[in-house]
Each structure stands twice: as structure tokens, then as C-alpha cells.
Amino acid sequence: MNSTNIDPAPGRKFSSRLLILAMAIMLSAPPVVAGKLDETNLRVLGDAISKDQDSIASEELAHWIIQDKKDYYLIDIRSETDFAQSHIQGAVNIPVLKLFDQQQINALPEHQIIIVYSNASMRAAQASTMLRLAGLDAYTLVGGYEHWVMHTLNPEAASQQNPNLELLDDARRAEIARALKNCDMPYPCQDNSPRGYTPPLTPVEEPSAPLPASGGGVLLDEGC
Amino acid sequence: MSTEWLNKGQLILLFILLAITTLPVSAQVSSCTACHQGKRHGQQTFHTLDCVTCHGGNKQVSSKQLAHQGLIAFPGHLSNANQTCGQCHAEHVASVHGHAMTTARGMVETTRLALGDPDNGANITQLGDSRSDSLLRKLCAGCHLGRDRVTHQHSTLNRGGGCLACHLDEYPESGHVRLTKKITDARCFGCHSRSGRISLNYAGLAEIDASQVLPTDQKARLPDGRLVRIRESDIHHQAGMSCTDCHTRNGLMGTTPKQGIDIQCKDCHQHDSNNQDNIVTERMSTRLEHLQATQDGLQLRLKLSGKQLSVPPYNSANHPHVKEHARLSCDACHTQWAPLCYGCHIEYDEEQTQYDYLEKKATPGKWLEKRWQTHNDLPPLGVDANNQIRPFIPGMILTLNHPDLDKPLFRRLFAPLAPHTSGKARSCQSCHCNPEAVGLGSGTLRLTESDWSFISDKPLREDGLAEDAWQHWGHLGKGSSTQPGARPLNAKEIFNMLNAHIECPSQTAE
Numbered sequence: 031m032n033s034t035n036i037d038p039a040p041g042r043k044f045s046s047r048l049l050i051l052a053m054a055i056m057l058s059a060p061p062v063v064a065g066k067l068d069e070t071n072l073r074v075l076g077d078a079i080s081k082d083q084d085s086i087a088s089e090e091l092a093h094w095i096i097q098d099k100k101d102y103y104l105i106d107i108r109s110e111t112d113f114a115q116s117h118i119q120g121a122v123n124i125p126v127l128k129l130f131d132q133q134q135i136n137a138l139p140e141h142q143i144i145i146v147y148s149n150a151s152m153r154a155a156q157a158s159t160m161l162r163l164a165g166l167d168a169y170t171l172v173g174g175y176e177h178w179v180m181h182t183l184n185p186e187a188a189s190q191q192n193p194n195l196e197l198l199d200d201a202r203r204a205e206i207a208r209a210l211k212n213c214d215m216p217y218p219c220q221d222n223s224p225r226g227y228t229p230p231l232t233p234v235e236e237p238s239a240p241l242p243a244s245g246g247g248v249l250l251d252e253g254c
Numbered sequence: 255m256s257t258e259w260l261n262k263g264q265l266i267l268l269f270i271l272l273a274i275t276t277l278p279v280s281a282q283v284s285s286c287t288a289c290h291q292g293k294r295h296g297q298q299t300f301h302t303l304d305c306v307t308c309h310g311g312n313k314q315v316s317s318k319q320l321a322h323q324g325l326i327a328f329p330g331h332l333s334n335a336n337q338t339c340g341q342c343h344a345e346h347v348a349s350v351h352g353h354a355m356t357t358a359r360g361m362v363e364t365t366r367l368a369l370g371d372p373d374n375g376a377n378i379t380q381l382g383d384s385r386s387d388s389l390l391r392k393l394c395a396g397c398h399l400g401r402d403r404v405t406h407q408h409s410t411l412n413r414g415g416g417c418l419a420c421h422l423d424e425y426p427e428s429g430h431v432r433l434t435k436k437i438t439d440a441r442c443f444g445c446h447s448r449s450g451r452i453s454l455n456y457a458g459l460a461e462i463d464a465s466q467v468l469p470t471d472q473k474a475r476l477p478d479g480r481l482v483r484i485r486e487s488d489i490h491h492q493a494g495m496s497c498t499d500c501h502t503r504n505g506l507m508g509t510t511p512k513q514g515i516d517i518q519c520k521d522c523h524q525h526d527s528n529n530q531d532n533i534v535t536e537r538m539s540t541r542l543e544h545l546q547a548t549q550d551g552l553q554l555r556l557k558l559s560g561k562q563l564s565v566p567p568y569n570s571a572n573h574p575h576v577k578e579h580a581r582l583s584c585d586a587c588h589t590q591w592a593p594l595c596y597g598c599h600i601e602y603d604e605e606q607t608q609y610d611y612l613e614k615k616a617t618p619g620k621w622l623e624k625r626w627q628t629h630n631d632l633p634p635l636g637v638d639a640n641n642q643i644r645p646f647i648p649g650m651i652l653t654l655n656h657p658d659l660d661k662p663l664f665r666r667l668f669a670p671l672a673p674h675t676s677g678k679a680r681s682c683q684s685c686h687c688n689p690e691a692v693g694l695g696s697g698t699l700r701l702t703e704s705d706w707s708f709i710s711d712k713p714l715r716e717d718g719l720a721e722d723a724w725q726h727w728g729h730l731g732k733g734s735s736t737q738p739g740a741r742p743l744n745a746k747e748i749f750n751m752l753n754a755h756i757e758c759p760s761q762t763a764e
Contacts, residue, residue: 226491227439228457229447231474234481253393254449254598254623 075162084158085170086145088178095119102143105129107157108175114230118147118178126157135164147171147178286313286321308338330418332356332400339417346507347417353508355445356399364736365390368650368665381612385656389600392621395611397445413444420506436558437498447476450647451593456497456674458487460630461593483630486590489676496558502540515672516540519584524568525552578754583644585672586635587680592645592673596627596722598652627721632684634693634724637747638670639739646693646724647671649736653716664716668693668724669736686751687758693733693742695723699752706752 078084094102095118106113106121113123126148128134138144144166148154154170161168171178286305306313308329315321329338332351340347354360358378366373369386378398381387395401401414413419420441423434439453446453454461459482462473466483473483486492490500498506505516516538522545525533530547534540544555545565552565570576579587606620636646649669653662685691689699689708697710697720708727710720719726724742725733731744743751 225487225494226457226496227443228459228487229440229443230477231459231482231484232477234470234473234475252396253389253621254595254625 071163071165075159078162084162084168085151085155085172087172088182091118091145091171091178092182102145103139105144105146105157106175107146107148107154110230110232112149112175114228116179116225118175121147126153129157130160135161135166138166140166142167144168145171148174149176150174286311289318307341310337328402328404328416328418330416330421331402332416333402335417346503350399350417350507353399353506355506358394358398361394361397361449362390364649364667364669365394367736368652368667369654370663370665379612385602385654385658388602388619389621391610391612392608392619393623397448401611437496438558439496442497450669450671450673452672452674453497454482455591455593456488456491458485458491458675459483460485460591461628462630463626463628466628485630486677488590488674493563494556494559494561495554495563496556498557499544499554502535502538502542504535504538504540520568522552522554522565523584578750581637581641581643583642583672585645585676586643587685588676588678589633589645589673589680590675590677591630592633592647592671592675594629594631594633594647594722595625596629596648596651597625598650599624599626599655600652601655602657604657632680632688632691633671633673634668634742635685635691636668636670636693636724636733636735636740636742637744639737643743643747644670645673646735646740646742647673648724651715651721662716665734666715666717666719666724667734667736668740668742670740682756683758686754686756690722692748692751693724694727695720701752706749 075084091104104118104121106117106123107126107129108117108123109125110123113121117123124134138161144158144161146154146158146161146168147170148157151170151172151174154174158168158170286309290305304313305311309326311325312321312323326334326338328334335347335350350356356377359375362376362378362381363373366384366386369384369389371384371386376382378390378395379400381391381395397413399414399416399419403412403415403419405412415422418431418433420437421433421435422441423432423436439456443453451461459474459476462468462481462483464481468483471484473481475481500517500522502516516535518536521533521535521542525545525547527547533542533545533547533552535542544557546553546555550564551567554563554565555561556563573579601622601624603620603622604618607616607618608620609615610617633645633647635643638644646668649667651666653664655662687699689695689697694708695710695712697708697712699706699708710723712720712722715721725731730748731741733742735741
């Protein structure tokens with residue numbers, strides 16, 4: 031018998047680990063999620079994990095973006111600073127600490143696919159598992175943002191680093207990269223670095239209250 | 255050996271005694287780190303220097319009092335830089351003292367001009383007690399390199415800090431600040447997101463007032479609370495370029511005090527192809543080491559990311575009417591928008607107090623500044639002191655109320671600006687058919703037989719000009735500027751533009 035240990039069912043082992051992880055998360059989950067936990071959610075979650083239907087590949091997401099699909103909600107759970115520097119287009123930044131606030135969970139769309147990503151996969155998988163337990167149709171972006179940048183936005187560099195990379199052929203990956211970078215001008219497309227610095231921004235929720243046309247003005251907290 | 259005979263208190267005491275008895279030995283070997291091992295005191299800079307090289311003091315003695323003699327807590331402050339950073343970087347430290355970011359001469363000169371006070375050439379740390387100097391002390395003097403600062407966080411509200419204003423990489427929880435030559439745009443943001451708002455413009459963030467109604471996904475708040483509209487960023491920003499990919503060390507630290515900006519567009523986009531091996535800036539002959547001429551054209555290596563960009567060369571086929579446009583700066587056409595604020599009201603309240611950046615304490619008197627009519631549109635063009643046609647913005651259109659004044663003071667001064675919103679060139683019509691482009695403000699510009707006429711559609715201000723105008727139709731070329739020698743386009747230049755056979759909508763330029 032060959033002395034090499036070959037796991038006869040790596041997928042099952044991985045899935046069982048995920049199940050244990052899910053159970054651990056479930057047991058330690060804050061009341062906000064536990065309040066929504068029910069048997070149906072747990073069964074659906076287990077089913078999705080066992081069939082590897084709880085994640086999405088970055089190439090698939092890239093196609094959705096190119097096709098301008100609107101039926102998904104993309105959540106970036108990295109820090110506000112990381113998000114401000116660069117992110118996948120269309121993503122909404124909800125740092126992981128804020129994601130499980132009761133109001134935040136209630137505000138998430140119930141009838142859209144929710145895709146969660148972090149720098150890699152682990153935290154996003156934990157987050158999307160918890161969102162599934164809360165009854166939402168959540169998925170993990172496989173490989174996270176690092177994979178996205180390396181394999182989708184930067185296919186040439188990825189090929190140099192790993193010549194055996196065959197997720198997509200070179201032409202297709204380059205095509206996706208061009209489309210995602212909106213290359214109607216020559217210079218940005220030649221470089222694969224993200225855009226320049228953008229300061230951390232916070233969304234504005236409230237509608238702007240119209241001011242009088244004149245005589246009002248905005249009082250500045252310091253010089254102009 | 256069992257330690258059961260020691261209780262917890264005795265153990266702590268034992269450790270303290272051990273520490274005290276060990277300290278002199280360590281100190282004799284060298285060192286500051288015998289004591290300073292805690293949070294934020296470990297050595298972690300890219301310099302391989304010992305502590306005293308920058309911080310002074312005496313590392314060979316054991317007592318705190320002796321070790322701290324001559325200690326410099328903040329070596330990066332400009333007031334310390336001659337003794338600290340200047341030991342090795344003497345040339346840059348010497349020159350940065352005279353740089354515009356240290357003296358803020360432009361800010362002082364402009365404010366004094368606008369408020370009608372004489373200018374004696376003082377820099378921002380030599381202000382007196384005039385109205386304009388009081389305003390500068392309380393509203394403006396936070397933005398200069400000489401301002402001492404004791405925090406290093408990246409923030410739009412953190413400014414100054416001498417050498418460390420730029421050369422600070424990060425301030426980790428468990429280590430010394432790390433110095434760097436790679437200057438991120440975040441270091442520039444605190445000061446340069448104000449006034450002409452270069453840092454904001456470059457990132458595609460247009461400051462707006464709450465009265466501007468926009469979908470919520472098109473606006474956001476900066477960390478300091480200001481409201482911005484999210485627009486397309488500068489084409490160089492889209493390519494991943496940072497401030498220091500263009501702005502050179504000589505431009506930023508000033509080998510000669512008078513020359514603030516070193517780089518020009520043509521240094522990269524129209525560089526001399528016969529001089530492939532030594533690509534330098536035209537103004538200050540700074541070697542652009544991150545540019546390399548290749549068979550495929552000029553290649554730019556980004557300073558922060560190391561990525562390569564091909565520099566698109568100037569193409570004369572894309573730039574028609576070269577002779578007629580010879581005086582235009584690149585950004586006269588390639589600017590997408592610029593911040594235009596047409597209303598500012600400044601009031602001085604003697605009854606209140608306000609922080610004085612030079613006195614470093616609150617002193618009597620408070621300046622209150624309000625603004626309105628904030629736009630972010632294509633800017634008007636004007637002529638700078640070098641006779642070049644450039645974008646201009648309202649530097650100050652202000653009404654000043656002060657107890658010393660019999661009546662409110664109204665001033666209107668436009669300022670030349672490089673808006674940093676580069677992209678595709680504006681259309682021919684946006685200049686040749688547009689009264690706003692020539693500084694008249696919005697209204698109807700009409701050609702009747704052979705004569706042009708103009709009627710503004712905006713209310714008039716105290717000086718008889720429309721609120722968004724720089725000059726009057728009847729006195730072309732006479733508007734004031736913050737830059738000595740700069741002016742609006744004159745009658746000859748305007749009529750050359752209007753009669754340039756550009757097809758304007760319905761022969762009526764509005």
C-alpha cells in the first residue's frame with residue numbers, strides 16, 4: 031500500500047469542518063443573529079455547504095459586473111481605510127464589526143443575493159455563514175479581494191507568478207480586466223495598480239435639506 | 255525550587271528590584287532602550303541610527319536626568335531639523351525653511367491684499383495684529399510645515415509637523431514611527447484639501463453645500479465632516495499615480511525658495527527625445543529618475559507601487575490650431591471642473607474667543623466665515639503673470655464685517671489654479687461660445703450684425719458686477735487677481751475667441 035495519505039473525500043472533510051465552524055459560530059453568535067436562527071435556516075445552510083453552493087468565484091462576479099446585473103448586493107467587510115484605497119466596483123463597505131448590528135442586518139436586502147468579501151476567504155465565509163443563519167441568501171467571494179486583484183484585475187502578473195494558472199485563458203482574463211477597468215483611455219489600462227489615494231468616506235444617508243437661495247450660507251468650522 | 259513561599263506582591267517587588275539593579279549595566283552598554291522598551295518606544299525606522307542621533311540626550315549615563323539632558327522629543331519639527339535631520343540632509347533642511355509650504359508667503363500676501371493691508375514680506379510665523387494677520391492667525395496658520403505637532407495620525411485635521419509632515423509612514427501601536435521616502439497622498443491631504451482643494455479635486459471629490467440635491471450614492475462625507483460629490487477623478491489618479499509621481503523633491507523641498515512648483519506637463523508628455531538618458535524638469539533641472547526612455551516610448555515607474563506606465567506623448571494631430579492656442583496651458587483645456595465659490599462672508603466678533611495658531615491658545619476675537627454659491631464647473635480662463643492663459647477660480651469674493659470698518663468691505667479677486675482634474679479636453683464651444691469661460695459669468699452673449707452684446711442673468715453685487723463674474727462687459731480685462739500681474743482676458747483676446755468661426759448654438763452663445 032502506498033504510504034502517501036490520500037484523503038478519500040477531501041470535500042466532505044472540508045464541509046464537515048465548515049459545519050463545525052458554523053455550529054461554533056451559531057453557539058457563539060450574538061443575540062442579534064440568534065434571535066433569527068431557526069431550524070429551516072440551519073438545514074438550508076447545511077445543504078448549501080455540503081453542495082458547495084455557498085460561494086461564488088471571482089470570475090463569475092466579474093461577468094455579472096460586466097453584464098451590469100443588478101440582482102446582487104456586494105458587501106466589502108474590510109476596514110474603511112482598505113475600502114477607501116480600492117474595492118470591487120459596486121461594493122458597499124460594511125466593516126465586519128458593523129455588519130451584525132441589528133439595524134444593519136434588517137437593512138440588508140432580503141430578495142437579493144448577498145456576496146461578502148474580505149481580503150481572503152476566511153472572515154467572509156464566517157460572515158456569510160452568519161448571514162445565512164439570519165435567513166439571508168449570502169455567498170462568499172472565493173479568494174477574497176486579494177484573489178480578485180491578482181487573478182481578475184491583474185492577469186498578466188498572476189500568470190508570471192503562477193504560469194500554471196488556468197482559471198481562465200489569458201485572452202479572456204485580459205478582456206475581463208479591460209472591461210472592469212473601463213478602459214476607454216489608454217493610460218489606466220496599461221497599469222494594473224489601483225487608483226490613487228482616496229480619503230476614507232462615509233455615506234450620506236439623510237436627504238439634503240435645501241437652504242434658502244440667498245442670505246443663508248454654510249458656516250465653516252475653520253478657514254476656507 | 256518552589257515559589258509557594260512568595261506571594262504575588264512579593265513577586266512583583268522582586269521583579270522591580272531586579273529591574274532596578276540591572277538598569278545601570280544596560281545603560282552603560284548603551285542604552286535608551288533599557289528603559290524605553292514599552293509601547294511606542296521600540297526602534298523601528300528605516301534608518302539604522304541609534305536614538306541619540308535624532309533625539310539627542312546621552313546614552314552613556316545611567317540616571318534619567320543625565321540621560322535626558324539636551325533631549326529632543328520631536329526631531330522632525332522644523333525648529334529642531336537643523337540639529338537632527340539636517341545632520342545628514344543639510345541641503346534639504348536648509349532649503350525647506352524657505353519653501354512656500356513653510357513660509358506660506360502666498361497665503362499671507364493674498365490675504366493682506368484682499369483685506370487691504372500692506373504686505374511687508376513677512377512669513378506665516380511673523381504675523382502682526384492687523385485685520386488680515388488676525389484672520390490668518392486664527393483661520394489659516396494651522397497649515398504650514400513649521401507648525402509643531404505632537405500626533406502623527408493621518409487625518410484631514412492633522413497638519414504641520416516639519417519633516418514628518420511628509421516623511422512619516424505609519425505610527426504603529428507598538429513601535430517607533432517609521433520614516434519613509436515614499437510619500438503617500440494622505441500626507442498632503444490635510445492642507446491641500448483646502449483653498450483650491452487640489453487633493454480633493456485630484457481624487458474626484460467636489461466639495462458641495464448641503465443645499466445641493468444629489469442621489470445619496472453620489473455624495474459622501476470626509477472624515478472632517480465636509481460634504482463631497484463623488485465625480486470622476488483626475489486621469490492620473492485613475493492610473494494610480496500619487497502626488498510625488500509628478501511633484502519632485504526640489505519642487506517640494508525647494509532648492510531655491512522662489513520656485514514652488516517644479517514639474518510641468520511637458521516634462522513628461524513633451525520631453526526632449528534627443529535627451530533620452532537624462533530626463534530632467536525644465537524649471538529646476540531635477541532628474542526624473544523614475545522616467546525611462548525606451549523603444550516603446552517613455553515609461554514611468556510609479557514611486558509607491560513600482561508599477562510601470564507608458565506616458566502618452568503629446569500628439570500634435572490631437573491639438574489643432576497650435577498657433578492660436580500657443581498661450582494656453584494644458585489645463586486650460588484638459589480641466590474637467592474646478593471648485594468655484596462665489597460667495598464668502600467674513601465677520602469678526604470681538605466678544606468671542608478663538609484659537610490663535612501662533613500664540614497656541616485662545617485669544618479674544620473670533621472670525622466667522624460663511625460661504626454660499628459653491629459650484630464645481632468648468633472654470634473661467636484668465637491670463638497669469640507669465641502671459642499664459644490658464645484656469646482661474648474665485649480666489650476671494652468676500653464681504654467683510656469688522657468693528658473697525660464703517661461699512662462692509664467687498665472684494666473680488668480671482669486666482670490662477672491648476673485644478674488637478676485632468677481628462678479629455680473641453681469642447682471648442684465651451685470656450686468660444688461661453689460667457690462664463692471669459693469671466694463674464696452666465697448670461698446671454700449675442701451676435702447682432704457685427705457686434706456682440708452680453709446680458710448677465712445673475713444679480714449684481716456691491717461692485718456692480720454680477721455675482722459670478724470676474725469682469726464687466728464694458729471694462730474688459732480690468733478684473734482683479736490675487737496674483738500680481740494676472741488679469742481676465744481682455745477685449746482683443748475675447749473677440750478673437752468669439753470670432754473664431756466656431757459654430758455656436760443658434761449663433762447665440764448662452
